[in-house]
Amino acid sequence: MKKLLLxxxxxxxxxxxxxxxxxxxxxxNTQVAVNTNALxxxxxxxxxxxxxxRIIKSEDLFVKMDAGEDMxxxxxxxxxxxxxxxxxxx
Numbered sequence: 516m517k518k519l520l521l522x523x524x525x526x527x528x529x530x531x532x533x534x535x536x537x538x539x540x541x542x543x544n545t546q547v548a549v550n551t552n553a554l555x556x557x558x559x560x561x562x563x564x565x566x567x568x569r570i571i572k573s574e575d576l577f578v579k580m581d582a583g584e585d586m587x588x589x590x591x592x593x594x595x596x597x598x599x600x601x602x603x604x605x
Contacts, residue, residue, distance in 0.1 A: 580604075 562569055579586065590597055590605035
């Protein structure tokens with residue numbers, strides 16, 4: 516049974532590779548490059564112009580928050596972890 520499934524999987528992958536290019540009747544073989552890391556590139560560009568380190572100790576962060584400093588806090592944890600606890604305003 517496993518051997519049959521393996522053969523079917525290999526056949527499917529091979530067929531997908533053969534037919535993935537499709538039928539290009541126009542003869543135009545131009546390929547379009549897609550930037551899949553646009554968000555990462557935008558974040559890197561944003562932080563590239565920031566002076567110094569963007570890493571801050573938690574104690575210093577809380578002092579700045581208590582002082583009412585204007586800042587952007589981005590919490591990137593999964594939803595269940597965020598629900599358990601998160602920084603105010605994140």
